[in-house]
Amino acid sequence: MRGTKYSILVAKDKGAVIGMVELGLNDRASSMRLPTIGLICVLHGYRGKRIGEALVQRCVEIASRDWMEDRLVADVAEDNENAQNFFTSIGFRSDGEREMVQTKVGRETVVKPHIVFYLPLDNRTITD
Numbered sequence: 001m002r003g004t005k006y007s008i009l010v011a012k013d014k015g016a017v018i019g020m021v022e023l024g025l026n027d028r029a030s031s032m033r034l035p036t037i038g039l040i041c042v043l044h045g046y047r048g049k050r051i052g053e054a055l056v057q058r059c060v061e062i063a064s065r066d067w068m069e070d071r072l073v074a075d076v077a078e079d080n081e082n083a084q085n086f087f088t089s090i091g092f093r094s095d096g097e098r099e100m101v102q103t104k105v106g107r108e109t110v111v112k113p114h115i116v117f118y119l120p121l122d123n124r125t126i127t128d
Helices: 051-066 081-089
Strands: 006-013 016-027 033-042 071-077 098-105 108-120
Touching: 006 051, 016 051, 033 051, 051 071, 071 081, 071 098, 081 108
Parallel strands: 033 071
Antiparallel strands: 006 016, 016 033, 071 108, 098 108
């Protein structure tokens, strides 16, 4: 992910990284610049403990308070139902917009369809 603003946030337990999220202010295909979650992951044994929600909440705070943006975007691979369900469960919505996103898989670069999820940033938490 590239952008004029960029953050990687981590969650730790006893000093060990158990989750991370990548946030950047990126140019969209629509020519808009929006804060975008490009990657989020939580170790399997820590899933279901609201680690992902806490990471996204911090992204909400950065995008709204620090970057003064009014919405947050998550690009989710079309075949990643777990991530789609996660973002929907914390208030993100999709209007069906899709984008082709270039990613690395090992040494290979692939282009995969992603669903665009949006969350309005009106000074609220993701659990409101």
